[in-house]
Amino acid sequence: MGIPRLPLLHQSDFIILFTVKCFFINMTAKPRLDNFKVDHHETLHTSYKAKMEWWKNETDVEKRRCKVCWLRSHQCYCDVLQQKRSKYEAWDPRPNINVCIYYNPIEIARTANTAHSLEATCPWICSNIVYGDLANETALLDDIEAEYRENRPQTCIMFPSKDAKLLSEWMGARPAAHSDKPIRLVMLDGTFPGASRQAKYLMNCCAVRGIPAPLVKLDLEGDACKSAVAGVMYQPGKDKICTYQAIVMAMEQAKIDPLFCRSLHQDLEDWIGYILRTKVKLGKSKPRNSMKNEMDVTPTAFIAEALSVSVN
Ligand SMILES: [Zn+2]
Numbered sequence: 180m181g182i183p184r185l186p187l188l189h190q191s192d193f194i195i196l197f198t199v200k201c202f203f204i205n206m207t208a209k210p211r212l213d214n215f216k217v218d219h220h221e222t223l224h225t226s227y228k229a230k231m232e233w234w235k236n237e238t239d240v241e242k243r244r245c246k247v248c249w250l251r252s253h254q255c256y257c258d259v260l261q262q263k264r265s266k267y268e269a270w271d272p273r274p275n276i277n278v279c280i281y282y283n284p285i286e287i288a289r290t291a292n293t294a295h296s297l298e299a300t301c302p303w304i305c306s307n308i309v310y311g312d313l314a315n316e317t318a319l320l321d322d323i324e325a326e327y328r329e330n331r332p333q334t335c336i337m338f339p340s341k342d343a344k345l346l347s348e349w350m351g352a353r354p355a356a357h358s359d360k361p362i363r364l365v366m367l368d369g370t371f372p373g374a375s376r377q378a379k380y381l382m383n384c385c386a387v388r389g390i391p392a393p394l395v396k397l398d399l400e401g402d403a404c405k406s407a408v409a410g411v412m413y414q415p416g417k418d419k420i421c422t423y424q425a426i427v428m429a430m431e432q433a434k435i436d437p438l439f440c441r442s443l444h445q446d447l448e449d450w451i452g453y454i455l456r457t458k459v460k461l462g463k464s465k466p467r468n469s470m471k472n473e474m475d476v477t478p479t480a481f482i483a484e485a486l487s488v489s490v491n
Pocket residue numbers: 245246247248249250255256257
């Protein structure tokens with residue numbers, strides 16, 4: 180019996196060996212994640228830094244807009260916001276909820292942004308993070324991970340993906356020992372593609388940590404929900420509503436004081452009326468061609484009325 184011959188390797192065997200080798204090289208070359216930080220693309224770092232430097236360093240006069248209400252200085256809405264804030268300061272009992280507004284950098288200082296006015300009227304229930312602010316994003320994700328590992332879910336991310344639970348279902352599944360603790364709603368604030376990127380980022384970070392992303396969505400009750408800004412701004416789809424409206428609907432579905440929620444809805448209506456009357460926005464009552472037969476852009480009676488009334 181001679182020496183056993185090694186089997187001849189075929190081309191396909193080399194491909195398998197090469198793939199296995201690459202796999203091990205990749206495994207060993209993969210850098211260790213530092214405290215689960217998942218860094219952003221460089222273009223986001225650049226746009227985030229540029230926007231925040233502009234926002235922090237330029238004066239209101241240079242920016243030509245008010246730091247609080249984000250409208251042009253001559254259209255400042257702060258007097259009204261201050262009156263509303265006084266009303267909510269005296270509200271008893273205070274609503275048991277936290278709202279974390281997760282701004283896309285392009286939303287900072289946009290006149291048409293709705294969410295930030297809640298920060299001006301009810302700052303004690305609000306916090307904010309800007310997409311690209313790695314330190315605060317990581318702190319938020321650390322909280323989400325700790326809540327998951329300790330089975331005390333308090334934070335949820337509002338994003339209507341197919342994996343998202345209804346907010347009411349997510350709340351109903353919380354352990355009884357924690358069910359009376361305030362929930363924190365993370366509200367993505369950006370254009371629809373921008374908000375999708377923000378959601379994807381949080382989902383990827385959760386996946387790296389080996390935990391499920393706590394995604395929730397609103398119950399829009401079929402087609403019953405109508406955008407509060409229809410007739411003022413274009414919305415990309417019939418189930419897309421502005422962030423402020425989504426926040427208030429989420430509070431309603433989280434069973435927060437109905438009178439408080441109704442008052443916040445009224446605030447949005449007041450703001451819409453103001454920006455139309457002062458011609459910050461001129462109204463968009465005709466649908467884009469791409470939206471024809473799909474979108475109902477009919478303004479509500481009060482928006483139609485505001486569009487026909489001029490203050491100046
Ligand atoms: Zn102002």
